[in-house]
Amino acid sequence: ENILEAKPIVYRQISVPQPVGKEYCTDSGLVVPSVSYKLHRRLLIMAERLGLSLERRLEMTGVCASQMALTLLGGPNRLTPKNVHQRPTVVLLCGPHVQGAQGVSCGRHLANHEVEVVLFLPNFVKMLESITNELALFSKTGSKQVSTVKDLPDGPVDLVINCLDCHENAFLRDQPWYQAAVNWANQNRAPVLSIDPPVSGQEQAVEAKWSLSLGLPLTLGESAGRVYLCDIGLPRQVFQEVGIMYHSPFGCKFVIPLHPA
Amino acid sequence: ENILEAKPIVYRQISVPQPVGKEYCTDSGLVVPSVSYKLHRRLLIMAERLGLSLERRLEMTGVCASQMALTLLGGPNRLTPKNVHQRPTVVLLCGPHVQGAQGVSCGRHLANHEVEVVLFLPNFVKMLESITNELALFSKTGSKQVSTVKDLPDGPVDLVINCLDCHENAFLRDQPWYQAAVNWANQNRAPVLSIDPPVSGQEQAVEAKWSLSLGLPLTLGESAGRVYLCDIGLPRQVFQEVGIMYHSPFGCKFVIPLHPA
Numbered sequence: 001e002n003i004l005e006a007k008p009i010v011y012r013q014i015s016v017p018q019p020v021g022k023e024y025c026t027d028s029g030l031v032v033p034s035v036s037y038k039l040h041r042r043l044l045i046m047a048e049r050l051g052l053s054l055e056r057r058l059e060m061t062g063v064c065a066s067q068m069a070l071t072l073l074g075g076p077n078r079l080t081p082k083n084v085h086q087r088p089t090v091v092l093l094c095g096p097h098v099q100g101a102q103g104v105s106c107g108r109h110l111a112n113h114e115v116e117v118v119l120f121l122p123n124f125v126k127m128l129e130s131i132t133n134e135l136a137l138f139s140k141t142g143s144k145q146v147s148t149v150k151d152l153p154d155g156p157v158d159l160v161i162n163c164l165d166c167h168e169n170a171f172l173r174d175q176p177w178y179q180a181a182v183n184w185a186n187q188n189r190a191p192v193l194s195i196d197p198p199v200s201g202q203e204q205a206v207e208a209k210w211s212l213s214l215g216l217p218l219t220l221g222e223s224a225g226r227v228y229l230c231d232i233g234l235p236r237q238v239f240q241e242v243g244i245m246y247h248s249p250f251g252c253k254f255v256i257p258l259h260p261a
Numbered sequence: 262e263n264i265l266e267a268k269p270i271v272y273r274q275i276s277v278p279q280p281v282g283k284e285y286c287t288d289s290g291l292v293v294p295s296v297s298y299k300l301h302r303r304l305l306i307m308a309e310r311l312g313l314s315l316e317r318r319l320e321m322t323g324v325c326a327s328q329m330a331l332t333l334l335g336g337p338n339r340l341t342p343k344n345v346h347q348r349p350t351v352v353l354l355c356g357p358h359v360q361g362a363q364g365v366s367c368g369r370h371l372a373n374h375e376v377e378v379v380l381f382l383p384n385f386v387k388m389l390e391s392i393t394n395e396l397a398l399f400s401k402t403g404s405k406q407v408s409t410v411k412d413l414p415d416g417p418v419d420l421v422i423n424c425l426d427c428h429e430n431a432f433l434r435d436q437p438w439y440q441a442a443v444n445w446a447n448q449n450r451a452p453v454l455s456i457d458p459p460v461s462g463q464e465q466a467v468e469a470k471w472s473l474s475l476g477l478p479l480t481l482g483e484s485a486g487r488v489y490l491c492d493i494g495l496p497r498q499v500f501q502e503v504g505i506m507y508h509s510p511f512g513c514k515f516v517i518p519l520h521p522a
Contacts, residue, residue: 009342028342051397059317063324063494063515070513079512081270081289112496114509136312140496233324235373235401248375251340252331254324 013247014216022219024227024258030249032229032258034219037167037199039242043215047238054098054130060233062105065161065195065212068228068255069110072193072210073158079113088158089116091190093181093206095164095172096124096131099196102214103163104134106195111141118157122177123147148177149184160185162194162206173205182206197224216244217258227258274508275477283480285488285519291510293490293519295480298428298460300503304476308499315359315391321494323366326422326456326473329489329516330371333454333471334419340374349419350377352451354442354467356425356433357385357392360457363475364424365395367456372402379418383438384408409438410445421446423455423467434466443467458485477505478519488519 012031022034035043048054070079073088092107094100100121111117119138121131138145146152164181165172172178182205185192194208200221211224215232231254239246250256273292283295296304309315331340334349353368355361361382372378380399382392399406407413425442426433433439443466446453455469461482472485476493492515500507511517 007346009345011342013342030342050401051394053316055314055316056320059320059494060324063321067513067515073513075513081272081274081291084270084508085268108496109494112492112494112509113511113513133312137496140311140498142497231373233320233370233373235369235398236403237401247345248373250374252328252334252336252374254328 014249015245016216017243020219023261024217024229025261026249026256026258028251031261032217032249034217035244037218039244040216040218041167042242043234043238043244046241047234050235050238050241052233052235052238055133057232058101058105058130058134061102061195061214061230062109064230064232064254065102065106066109066113068210068212068230069106069159069161069193070113070115072191073115084114087114087116089118089153090159090161091152091157091188092117092119092161093164093185094119094121095166095178096122096127097166097169098128098130099163099166101128101130101134102195103161104131104138106161107143108134108138108141111138111143117141117143118152119143119145120149120152120181121145121147149180152184156189158190160188160190160192160206162192162208163196164206165194165198165204167198178205192225194224200224212255213258228255229258230255275510276506277477278504281480284522285478285490286522287510287517287519289512292522293478293510295478296505298479300505301477301479302428303503304495304499304505307502308495311496311499311502313494313496313499316394318493319362319366319391319395322363322456322475322491323370325491325493325515326363326367327370327374329471329473329491330367330420330422330454331374331376333452334376345375348375348377350379350414351420351422352413352418352449353378353380353422354425354446355380355382356427356439357383357388358427358430359389359391360424360427362389362391362395363456364422365392365399367422368404369395369399369402372399372404378402378404379413380404380406381410381413381442382406382408383436410441413445417450419451421449421451421453421467423453423469424457425467426455426459426465428459439466453486455485461485473516474519489516490519491516
């Protein structure tokens with residue numbers, strides 16, 4: 001008979017050059033170490049250098065984040081032809097940075113799936129090109145874009161997606177539009193999903209129920225809620241080039257929950 | 262008491278200017294008409310004109326097609342840490358056209374998920390830029406690329422993904438590399454997934470178990486197997502501009518099965 005000897009399972013398939021302490025694990029027990037913002041930034045710069053453009057990353061992040069959001073909204077139970085007259089409403093709060101562009105991309109894919117999307121983005125004279133491109137595509141969905149919180153819905157919505165923060169430029173938090181958006185989110189009773197929130201040193205102004213980290217997690221604080229990890233399509237060589245030994249923890253999924261190890 | 266009157270469900274939410282006859286329906290009964298290749302082509306040209314670049318579309322198509330392939334491979338049952346020593350093998354057969362580039366993108370995302378991928382693409386002196394870009398990214402996964410069927414696996418593999426055909430240039434079918442790849446696929450006992458196969462007029466040289474149409478289906482023949490539809494991220498205005506009245510049939514999914522109506 002054919003008896004296969006089971007090889008031991010290796011749970012530590014990712015190792016980073018400078019461990020920053022906090023480790024997570026997946027549902028199946030794989031260890032996913034958190035990385036410093038500096039290393040995460042190097043990873044993304046390397047990805048772009050090896051040809052994985054920001055445009056591609058924005059597209060993939062938007063698709064996968066919207067898949068998570070659609071699940072949070074109730075998935076197949078909520079989005080059926082029977083419920084077409086009760087479309088879920090999602091408010092996206094976006095700042096003027098790549099994190100904001102990620103939010104706009106996510107909003108477009110949600111709108112493509114018949115979700116009622118309202119996008120908040122403050123007015124600026126000059127915007128990042130990546131934001132301008134995402135906005136142009138978003139506008140083709142016919143969804144609403146507002147530049148002041150006064151034009152956001154008064155009543156509770158189904159989900160708020162927070163992309164107000166970026167990893168640098170903490171001074172944005174002092175600006176009136178930021179404060180106003182934070183106040184609106186904290187007054188609305190909707191649960192909050194944060195996409196790509198910054199490390200825990202900066203306490204989140206908006207408490208999240210869920211947070212979605214991209215590629216590898218940063219060390220997130222309590223106010224990030226339950227942490228999920230999003231595949232952003234980085235091939236193995238990108239990890240190798242910045243000194244990370246990496247095997248995918250995603251299995252067949254593109255978004256997975258992470259638990260404190 | 263609050264008695265809500267149920268509004269009637271509208272099952273016909275997509276209508277095309279020149280119906281070509283064949284209609285499909287989704288699991289929930291929504292009608293999805295097939296379109297001519299000419300209209301499908303206009304849809305994609307309009308998408309690019311409105312800012313949805315081919316690069317973006319390739320990324321999204323690759324993600325969603327790989328999600329379907331991962332499900333076909335057994336999903337969470339197959340891709341667990343316990344099975345890491347028995348990784349599934351997928352052979353991608355790609356021609357020198359956008360359909361081939363879509364296959365390479367799908368292959369990269371499969372490789373990112375620890376699938377053993379072997380990519381067949383014949384050697385050409387000059388390639389489409391979109392293929393060159395996808396190949397450069399694919400090479401960063403460390404997966405195998407071959408240019409002759411002699412270097413393809415001898416034994417059965419888990420899945421063959423067929424991207425040999427394009428919608429124009431049927432003359433490619435007369436070339437030796439095409440014939441050799443077709444013979445290899447037909448001799449291997451693996452089930453075949455065709456991505457973006459051409460209309461039924463041209464009979465498929467490789468019989469597919471499943472076919473994945475992009476955006477809206479063409480009229481596919483028997484040899485296309487079971488038809489699935491892939492969301493490729495087109496906002497509603499793209500459909501409007503080519504005269505298609507459109508509401509998403511996808512619900513919360515990005516790949517859905519279609520049934521003959």
